[in-house]
Every structure is written in structure tokens, then in C-alpha cells.
Amino acid sequence: MNRTVERAAPARGGASAVAGRPQRSRVARAFLRNRLGVAGGAALLACLGSALFAPHLAPYDPYRLDLAHAFQAPSWRHLLGTDNFGRDVLSRLIYGSRISLLVGVVVVAFAGSVGTALGLLAGYLGGWLDLAVMRVVEICFAFPFLVLVIAIIAVLGPNIVNVVWVLGLVNWPFYARLVRSHVLALRRREYVEVARALGARDARIMLRHILPNSLTPVIVASTFGVPQAILALAALGFLGLGAQPPAPEWGAMVSTGREFIFQDPWLITWPGVCIAIVVLSFNFLGDGMRDALDPRAQRV
Amino acid sequence: MLRYLARRFLLMIPVLLGITFIVFALLAFAPGSFVSLMLSSGVVNPDAIARVRDELGVNQPWIIRYVHYLAALAHGNLGRSIVFDQPVAQQIAQAFPNTVILTVAATVFALSVAVAAGTVSAIKRNTLLDYAAMIVAVGGVSVPSFWLGLMLLLAFGLGLHWLPIGGGGAAGGRGGWEFLSHLILPAVTLGAELAALLTRLIRNTLLDVLSEDYIRTARAKGLAGFRVVSRHALKNALLPVVTTVGVQFGALLGGAVIVETIYSWPGMGLLTVNAIQQRDLPVVQGAVLVFAICFVLVVLLTDLAYVAIDPRVHYQ
Numbered sequence: 001m002n003r004t005v006e007r008a009a010p011a012r013g014g015a016s017a018v019a020g021r022p023q024r025s026r027v028a029r030a031f032l033r034n035r036l037g038v039a040g041g042a043a044l045l046a047c048l049g050s051a052l053f054a055p056h057l058a059p060y061d062p063y064r065l066d067l068a069h070a071f072q073a074p075s076w077r078h079l080l081g082t083d084n085f086g087r088d089v090l091s092r093l094i095y096g097s098r099i100s101l102l103v104g105v106v107v108v109a110f111a112g113s114v115g116t117a118l119g120l121l122a123g124y125l126g127g128w129l130d131l132a133v134m135r136v137v138e139i140c141f142a143f144p145f146l147v148l149v150i151a152i153i154a155v156l157g158p159n160i161v162n163v164v165w166v167l168g169l170v171n172w173p174f175y176a177r178l179v180r181s182h183v184l185a186l187r188r189r190e191y192v193e194v195a196r197a198l199g200a201r202d203a204r205i206m207l208r209h210i211l212p213n214s215l216t217p218v219i220v221a222s223t224f225g226v227p228q229a230i231l232a233l234a235a236l237g238f239l240g241l242g243a244q245p246p247a248p249e250w251g252a253m254v255s256t257g258r259e260f261i262f263q264d265p266w267l268i269t270w271p272g273v274c275i276a277i278v279v280l281s282f283n284f285l286g287d288g289m290r291d292a293l294d295p296r297a298q299r300v
Numbered sequence: 301m302l303r304y305l306a307r308r309f310l311l312m313i314p315v316l317l318g319i320t321f322i323v324f325a326l327l328a329f330a331p332g333s334f335v336s337l338m339l340s341s342g343v344v345n346p347d348a349i350a351r352v353r354d355e356l357g358v359n360q361p362w363i364i365r366y367v368h369y370l371a372a373l374a375h376g377n378l379g380r381s382i383v384f385d386q387p388v389a390q391q392i393a394q395a396f397p398n399t400v401i402l403t404v405a406a407t408v409f410a411l412s413v414a415v416a417a418g419t420v421s422a423i424k425r426n427t428l429l430d431y432a433a434m435i436v437a438v439g440g441v442s443v444p445s446f447w448l449g450l451m452l453l454l455a456f457g458l459g460l461h462w463l464p465i466g467g468g469g470a471a472g473g474r475g476g477w478e479f480l481s482h483l484i485l486p487a488v489t490l491g492a493e494l495a496a497l498l499t500r501l502i503r504n505t506l507l508d509v510l511s512e513d514y515i516r517t518a519r520a521k522g523l524a525g526f527r528v529v530s531r532h533a534l535k536n537a538l539l540p541v542v543t544t545v546g547v548q549f550g551a552l553l554g555g556a557v558i559v560e561t562i563y564s565w566p567g568m569g570l571l572t573v574n575a576i577q578q579r580d581l582p583v584v585q586g587a588v589l590v591f592a593i594c595f596v597l598v599v600l601l602t603d604l605a606y607v608a609i610d611p612r613v614h615y616q
Contacts, residue, residue, distance in 0.1 A: 139318030142599075143592045146554025147572070148322075151588040154576040155326050231444055235558055238446045239573060254447055265454050272447030280442035 030292035037288015043281035051097040060088035062095040062248045071264045080270050083253075084260055085246075089267070092248035093274050099249045100278065103164055103233045104226040110168035112222050115175025120214070122176065123183030124206050134180070137173035145170060149232060150241060158241040160249075167229050178221055182214040216293050223286035227279040234275050250275050304607070308600065315596060323589045324369045327581055328362050348385070378586035383578045388586035391571060396590065398469040399567035402560070403552050405483055406491035407545060413495040414541075418502025419529060422510065433499060440496025445555050449489040449562040456485060466564035482565075490559045494548050501544055505537040539610055546602025550595045 031037055050057055059079075066086030074081045080089040122133040140148075149163075149170055156162045186192060187210065195205050236242030237251025238258075245252060250271040257267030360368075372379070378388040421433040457465035468482025509515065510533055518528045560569035568587050575583035 135314055135318065138315050139322065142315050142319055142596050143322070143588070144550040144553035144595050146551075146557060147588055147591045150554075150557060150572065150576070151323075151326055151584055154584050155581065227442070234444050235446055238444075238558065239561065239576075241576070251444070251446070254444075254450065258450060261450065261454065262458065265458075268447070268450050268454075272444060272451070275447065276439070276443045279444075280439065283438065283442055 027292045031288050034288035034291060036284040037292070040281040040284030040286075040288065043277060044285060047097050047278055047281070048101065050094050051101050054094050054098055058088075058091035058094045060091040062087060062092040063246055064088075071260070074266070081264075081266055083267055084256065084264075089270055092253065093250070093270060096248040096250045096253065096271065096274065097278075099160070099243060099247065100230045100233060100275070103160065103167075104230040106164055107167040107171065107229040108222045108225040110165070111171035111225065112175050112218060114168070115172035115177075116179045116211075116214075116218055118172070119176035119179030120183055120206055120211060123180035124187060124202070124210060130180075133176060137177050140170065140173040143170075146232065146235065149236070150239065153236065153241045158236075158244065160243045160247070163233060163236055163242050167232055171225065171229070174225075175218060175221065178217055179214050182217060183210055186210050186213055220286060220290045220293060223282060223289055227282035227286075230275065230282075231279060234271075301607075305604075308603065312596065312600065316593070319592045319596070320370060320373065320589065321366065323585055323592070324366050326588065327585050328365060373589075378589070379582035381575075381580055381583050383575075383580045383583075388583050391583060392568065392586055392590055395566060395568045395571040395587075398565060399553075399556055399560070399569065401469075401483065402486055402490060402556055402565060402567055403549070405487035406494065406552060406555075407549075408491075409487050410491035410494035410498055411541075411545070413491075414498030414502055415534070415538075417495075418499045419506060419534060421499065421503040422506035423525075423529065425507065430503075434503070437496040437499040440492050440499075443492070445489055445493060446558045446562060448492055449485070449559055452485050452489055453562065466562075467566075468563070469566040482563075486559050486563045486565050489562070490552060490555050493555070494545070494552060497548065498541060498544065501540060502537055505540055506533055509533045509537045539606070542602055542606055542609065546599050546605075549598045549602075553591050553595060 064087060066082070068086065069078075069082055070084055070086040072078055072082040072086075078088050078090065080093065083089055083092070118133050122130040149166055152166045152169075153162055156166070192205060192209055195209055200209075233242055233249070234251030234254070237249045237253075238255045240252075240255060243249030243252050245256060253271040254268045257264070257271070260267055376389055378392065380386065381388055381391060384391065417433045417437070421430045424430050453465055456463045463485050464482050465485075466482075468479065468486075506529075510529075515528060515533055518532045519525075523532075556567060557569035557572055559565065560567045561573045564570065568591065572584055572587040575581070575587065
């Protein structure tokens, strides 16, 4: 694979790398060299496929009760066995990928766009807006993340819609701080000064010159943000504060399985494996993207 | 130094006000009246309801209620539990030491594993040992803690019968092995993610430090490899670890909610989850406040520790 990629883009010089397209191919090449990143991306594509085509892939209806066949061990009929209501575990896991991926992406999209907008405004305009936004950010950071989420959901009532917007609400400060720090640095760059000298208005400078250049860290952070949201969703599901039964959410499935831990330890095993694989894949993908997009970034 | 300290404390004031306001708002702006919350939690005694209405002054504007709330806090009054009809502060005082024990034990576990594994990984770079440690470390960040907890419980509690599957804590006069045996699984579960994170951090910083001039000098002086690593390299590689532990302490507190639930460890997390299930919101409110203040203090302490440890850091 490496060889074809190199042939497709024969060592381009530094000068042309400044232009849009060659830079994109440099990033793509750097990413494809990272095997774990590619593996993570491939695993996520498979997961996305299973989420999109769940009705075609799942062998059974994830909600169909069959009490006569409860707690079945893995077999050819039920590849991962059945749960306490005789529902097919594999089918439930496949449908569960829809919930986890959707929640993860929506939460990050919400938190990422709100945080980016506020970080951009605060960093560029400064003044009282900056002061206000950064104080709110600081206060949000003062809470242990999961504790705050649990408390708000306890008050609002447990359901998946509340989980989505509360996770978004608690996560935006992270993106705001990230974008603000980049905007502060970019604001003093020469090309921004030039744009201003040429009479560009603030809105144009922000949207055309500063925003595109501060998006790379946001993209990388989002890749790590989605698995965090998925883990939080699962933890809330486990505590009974997230998706409610009979929804086949992975954390809620572990929570149900916990009641039958003596009888059927498999019930808690499979959903955990699914969560770990998805989170691990996102982490690999994120590592790969960070290294490819920003070679100077420190690896921690 | 004094000026730095003063500034740092002054900056905490708006943060603390913000925290108390959010915690206050949790209950004040909760959907449904407070009375309906009490009714839904099974309290039907009209006297109790009337007393709470009175105490809270629910008909006053929220700003006045917030000021009252702050005044009560200043007197150490965190409100009363609806379900147990006793001061929230009293319940928290019982649970708090257990959470401290658990989080400290988890941090100690994480640090010892990470220093050992991170150092070995860095010295034996690109060997099988290094790869194995890194795979475990990446996996450790990806495994949900509630699942890891249940798996450990299955293996060591239900399968091998080596360790108890729940309970424990400081109360009850248990000592020695009895106390420790209850602590091991929760501490390992809670510390696993931090251990994984720190292992990678220590490995990478150590690799950077090992290429510095003063390490080469130490080696040139003829110091043994172990001494170079332990006395010269590790000491400097531990600086970022201090900051990371401080920042990650918030995740540890959040994790404690889950780990304490799995192992019935009688700390703040279990208290919070039980209170949520009984809709005992004053307890939830008090617990969240204590969680947040703890975290703010720990971050402050790590900042100060950092300044104290590293003479290169200048406090402005």
C-alpha cells in the first residue's frame, strides 16, 4: 500500500506543499503510513456500516422477547447467546452501535460548534466577552465532568435526549479554550494584519482567515471527544441515568447483565467488548490524524 | 511567591461563586416544585413539607434564595436529606473519608504501576516488553471502568474467591487485611485508566529526558545505568506527571461514583447514586458541591506543588 501511495504522489517539494491540494495529499500519506490509525479507521467504518445497515445485518429483532430461550449460551442459532428475556444479544449489540455512534457524534458536533464559535469570538474580540466566556469555562472545568453530568441528569430526569444535550453543555468549554488559544496566536499573524490593513471587516477576518486555520486542533480534539462521549453515555446507561430499557444501549445492557452476573457472565462481557473496540478505534484514529495533521504536536 | 499565592486565591473566588451558583441552580430551577419532588420520593407528612417550604422560602426570588444558600453554606449547613431527615453535612462527613481513601489508593496504584511500566518501556524501547506495555496502556484508556470493575469482580471475587465482592470502608473497626482486601479491587479499577495514561506519559517524557546532555554527562562520569535513570532522568520526567495527576483527579472523582456503585464502597459516589435513585436531591446537591470544591483544591495544590518542585517555573 505504501508503495502505490508514494508513486501516486512523487516527493513534492516544500514550495508546492503550501498550496491546498498537495498539502492534503501529504496529510493523507502521513495518515496512511500510520497502521494503527488506518486500522482504527477501518474498524470504525465497519461499525458505521453495522449501524447504518442494522436491520439487514441483525439476525433477529433486538426487541423480540422469547422467554422460552432466555440465557442461552452462544450457539449457531444465537452467535452471542440470548439475554434474560431471550432476546438475541448479537442483534442488540448491532442496534446498539446506532445509539452510541449517533450520541457520540451529535454531542461532539454540538459541543464543538458552540465551543468553536465562543472561543473564536472570545479570542478575537477580547474584552468583557472574553472575560465572561473564560470565567464560565473555568467554572465548568472546576467540576469533575461525570459528577456534574450525573447531577444535572438526576434533576432533569434520565433519558437519552437529556444525556445528549447535557454532555454537549458540559463539553463545549473544552473546545472554546482550545480555539481561543489558537485564535490569540493567529490574531497577530502578518496575514491577518494585512487583511485588516486592506479594510477587511472583523467578521470576514474571523471567518475567512482565522477560523479555517484553527480548525485542525478542533478536528483532532473531536476525534478524541467522540469516544469520551460514548464512554460517558455508557457509564450513564450503566447507572440507569442514560438510555432506558429496553433500548439496546451498550452501557444499559451491562447494567441489566449485572443483575444476572452469577447466572450468565457473558451478558456483561459482550457490550463491554464493543465499547472498548469502538473507543480504542477512535483513539487510534485520533492519534493517526493528530500525527498526520500536526507533525509538531507532542505525543502523550 | 506570596503575591502569586494571593492572586491564585483571589482567582478562586469567582470560580467558587460559580460552582455554588450552579449547585444552587440544580435544585432551584429543577422542573416541578420542590414539594412534588418530596412527594415523589415518598414523603407525605404535611408537617415535613410545610417545614421544608418554609426553610427554603420557595416563594422568594431566586437571588435572595441564593444569598440565603450561601449564608447557610458559610455555616456548614448543606441542607437536610429528604429521605433520611438528617443533615446532608452529616451524611457527607461519614462518606467523605472513604472516598479519600479510595482515590488516594487508586492514585498510589496508578503511580506505582506507571513509574515501573513507563520506565521499563522507555529503557527497553521498541522491544516486545515495550510493545506489550503500550498495548495494555492504550487498552486501559479504552476500557470503560464499570466494565473493568465487573470483570475484575467476576475473576477475583466470584471466580477465584480471593477478594470480597463489595462493602468495606473505614467504619466498622475493620483493620489490616480485612480492610485492605476490600480496598484492592475498587482501587485497581479506579486507578487503571490513570495508570494507563501515566505509563504513556512517563515513557514519552523519559525518552525525551534520556537524550539530554546532562544524562550523557552522568553516563560519561561512569554512573551505573540504574542510577542514571532513577536519580537523574526519572526525577525530571516526573514533573509533567504532577500536573497530569492533578488534572486527572476530576476524572478520578467521577470514576469513584461508578466504582463505588459496583463494589458498594460506602463513599460519596455511592451516597450520590443512592440519593439519585431515591430522588433525594438535597443530598445530590451537597455531594456535588463537595466533589467540586475537592477538585478545585487539588488543582490548586498541584499548581503550588509544581512551583515548589521545579525552580524553572516562574510564578507571575
